[in-house]
Amino acid sequence: MSTWRNLKNVFRSNRVNDEIDEELESHIAEAVAKGRNPEEARIAFGSSLRHREASRDVRIGAWLDSLRSDAIFGFRQLRKNKITSLAAVLSLSLGVGSCMAAFRLIDAVLLRPLPVANANRLYEAPRHAVLKDESFTYNSWSYPLFKEIRAGVKDQAELIAASEAEPMDLTYKSDQDVERAQVQYVSGWMFPSFGLRPKLGRLLSESDNVQPAGHPYAVLSQSYWKSRFGEDPSVVGQTFRMGDRVYEIVGVIDGKFTGTEPGKMVDIFISVMMHPGATANDWGWLRTLVILKPGAAVQPVRAKMEAITRIFETQRMNGATDSMPQDVRDAFLNQQVWLEPAASGASELRTDTRRPLAILGVLVILVLLIACANVANLMTAQAAARAREMALRVSIGGGRWRLVQLVLVQSGCLALLAAALGALFAWWAAPFVVGMINPPDNPARLLLPADWRVLGFGLATALGVTLLFGLLPALRASSVNPVSALKGGEDPHSRRRLMHSLIGVQVAFCFLVLFVASLFVTTFERLAHVRTGFSARGVLAVNTVTKQPQPLEYWNQLVEYLRRTQGVEAVGMSDAPLLSGGNWSNFISVDGNPPNGVSTYMRRVSPGWIDALQIPLLDGRDFLPQDSQPGSVLVNKAFADAYFDGKSPVGRRFDVVFSGNDHMHVQAVGMVGNVRYSDLRQPFVPQLYLPFRILGDNGKVQDMGSAELIVRTSNPNPILLSQFLRDEVPRVRPEFRVSRIRAQAEINLSHTVRERLLATLAVFFSIVALLLAGVGLYGVLHYYVMQRRREIGIRIAVGAGAANIARIVTMDAFVVLFIGSLAGLVLGMASARFMEALFYQVKASDPAIMVLPAAILFAVALLASIPAVIRAVRIDPASMLRVD
């Protein structure tokens, strides 16, 4: 209470003075009224000014009062040097703002715990295998295996199955109004295990997890309920159609829970029993999350999960692994199960961006430090100009601590302004960066609240920064020697040395940022122009589904119809677009020999598919409509290299080995060019293409319920044709419906999202860093010229040329630049090792990568030194020597 009154009094200090004066006056008046001599009463009372000061200190608090005057003085100083202060505030706000934005991202993706009851006991369970010095970590499990593991560890832990959240097309009323929602398949007992409660209706439970395909019920997240239905309470009981099923909405979750994957906000939850892979033992589609029971230890649970997994996989392979090479078999069967804390959830975004986000963090800290060095330099230069003022303060009795406080308060004013501006910057920048992570088709959605964590972080940064750049000038100011300073003779070199070393540090950091940026830009460039083996130009992937599986003939009619459509150049079908997941691989056995351990990646395609993607036919022929499975296959060039020593296998017969050691006898009818199968970075893999015409055991051709129509259009922006195709497809046969349309070019682009993000951010921060370093150098050189103007004047007077003067002015700075760059290079080489995994076909030791940052830095330094040199050369010796 008393501190509060002190604080209040600070801002009404004049009134406090008046009150005290009035009270003291009334005392004397009283004395006079009592008959004392006015003169005598005043003398007896003593110095009223002294009493007033004493009372005032009591009522305001001496330190608060001085703080107030320091703050006012600090702001006045900032206002006086508008340009300098503006540069400092902007430098700093860029630094602090970048830090806050980075923190918001890192917090949202990696740190913030899920809003569930037992986040601290939540783990994710990825599998880990090592093959030929390469390690693979993946969290994907088949449901039958998951069920066995759950039963095996049920005393120590509860397991939760959750599919990867995916955007799905669904319709609420008419089949024509297709809309998209983020859907996640989860085990029904997830809701009670996480302690989630319904806002409306009911949530799923154990009893919704019994019968495969038997629980068509959906639970909505609260945010979806709000955005899609405007919190309409009658939503419970409504139905929607998704794929070939109708689901009933049974409830809405109460609270902020939007799934277990940061980066994706799930709209609709459905029981895992409804997933098409619920009974398949060879389809790994779900992520396993583990909630340890209180008191249970991690290690035994992990070991048990691993043991169950190994037994399951051995049985599943049914001896098919016996013929594999030893190392492949070991890698497959000796997979480890890891348990990793996942309090904040588990997602691909998390795993993929952990390292990029760490790099982002380091970059922004470097930028912040560069900004700090700038501000410290500007403050030092300012302090030099104020040396006399400081000396005067010391001589009239200003304590050392008092001077430190003065300078620190001024830095504080600066930091406060910068933090406010920075917060604005972060408020804008964080969603902007999230926007850049987004593949256009599958946007990442992050909750980015400006909560106490972010504010606390911003405040801590501002405070830390104040100490960082305020303390140095403060200590220097306080150690001023009044006698020499008032005579104007303080050693100018010590201050310059300090400024130069700060510039050196700045240059080193700047070089580092540039170095990293050029590595990421090169990576992105190389990856964006990597040869994919097919043309994505004008190509659409049209996912088409039917309510009931339809005869292949009808599908072929649909393809034929589209081929004749205006603006369409070629059409083919496949089970999934290239580079979009749905990986599927098997071993190959040639001439009855055991498989050699090299996997072949499978894709099912129709006649004309290679034409739609303009994949070259190297030998043999494309599929014909009568080619069927088992029977004919297409292979790629890498396949020939892997199994036939590079010779064309066209006409050769061999076996495809499926899980469970089932063999399928096939003949290659054609060899096509290599294409990127699932990833742009991977080398070309052996591939085998199967036809859509599948002959069942009874000799009948199997019906199909979905396929990906690959449509090449003449339109460079093919996505414009989406609505047209949505309308056209049901026209052929009303059973057909378009579920999802993607441009192949966008699918390709989504593989470079991370690289584009890193490259863009790195370039952005390089520009900021260069700007800051340029301003810093300019300031220092300017200060340098101002300080040595008399000496320069004399030099000019005795006949020094312009080149000579320029050399004197810039010599030291360029030496510092050189040393700083060298240090930056060493730092860069050392740090590149930690980022190697993110590079593509570029090495830190490439000469171009090393020279480019140096050249840019040098150019900026040259630019920054021009004004100072001009000023120095223009010094008029006559007028300069006349001053003082």
Place this chain on the structure above:
Amino acid sequence: MPPKTDALQGSLDLLVLKILSRRSRLHGYAIMTAIQDISAEVLRVEEGSLYPALHRMEEAGWIRAEWVTKESGRRARVYELTAAGRKQLGLEESRWKTIAAAVNRVLREA
């Protein structure tokens, strides 16, 4: 010449609190004269230093101040004891008694 304020060192608070506990709503001058009158002019408060002490006690929450307008039309700041002040008075009083007793013992027995 009456004794200087040295005799009062550290006991000004006690005296002010005591006076205010007997007579409420006194201004500074009245407090000063009360101390002088009751002590038969033995104790004299240095006039100016009374006010910083009053303000300090006010900050501490022991006394409360209020502006009143007197018949003469002049404004005066009057003080009264708070509950915290009453407690503080008890403390100070017992402290003073302890010290006085100790000093007396030394005078008696040394």
